[in-house]
Amino acid sequence: MNIFGVGLPEVTVILILALLIFGPKKLPELGKQLGKTLKSLKKASNEFQNEIDQVMNEQDKDESPISIESNQTNEINQEKIDSENSKK
Template sequence: MFNIGFPELVTILVVALLVLGPEKLPEVGRAMARLVVEFRRATEELKRELGVDELEEAREEIRSLADPLKEPSAKEEKEDASPQGSPSATP
């Protein structure tokens, strides 16, 4: 999800323990867990409301709107610069 490995997770937990202290850390952990559960619940509800098909259509629309914004690759630029006629058709 966030691409966090084990060393990073341990570092975050140690820093949280130092900042919050051992008394507050379990409370903060429970609050974070509740927040994640509520977020997942809301996401699932939104998916059910919209329907999977509508969600996929929205994603495709966003992708199609983003395509004109991307810069052409070197291959595309080379194709644009090539002559339109075939080489055998010229005398």
Template sequence: MLDSILLFLNMGGPEMMVVLFAILLLFGGKKLPELARGLGKGMREFKDASEGVKREINRNINAVNDDLSVDLDSKPSEAQKNETEQSHINS
């Protein structure tokens, strides 16, 4: 995944080193762990939220499918009604 991001940005090793050095100069060595920790927490919260949305969507889809299968099982179709009527008439 990191490779695809780097390819998308068309950045190689030397460019990444310059960016990291500039970040180190801007924020300092003491702030970098705090920034990384905050970024990690934010990414984790985003991932958890997206998983929750996926679970909710799947749960709703399954509920709709269950409702449809119950409705289809409880209501005979017109063809089944006609077959039942024909079998009663023929007997």
């Protein structure tokens, strides 16, 4: 068992210290609070990631027509230049 680079012996020592510091009555309450905190952090992280993905998708949609128009304009300009060069 290796969680965040901490092995089983280290986890055992941490749990024993927590038990000594907070006592057996307070420890389950702290565990619940820690679980709720981690859950809310994960939810916030997911929401943030979803917003970033949404903005990126909107930018991709917005850029696509511009790049198509830009390519068409470049092609038309190139055709004009080619036709002018062929006339000379």
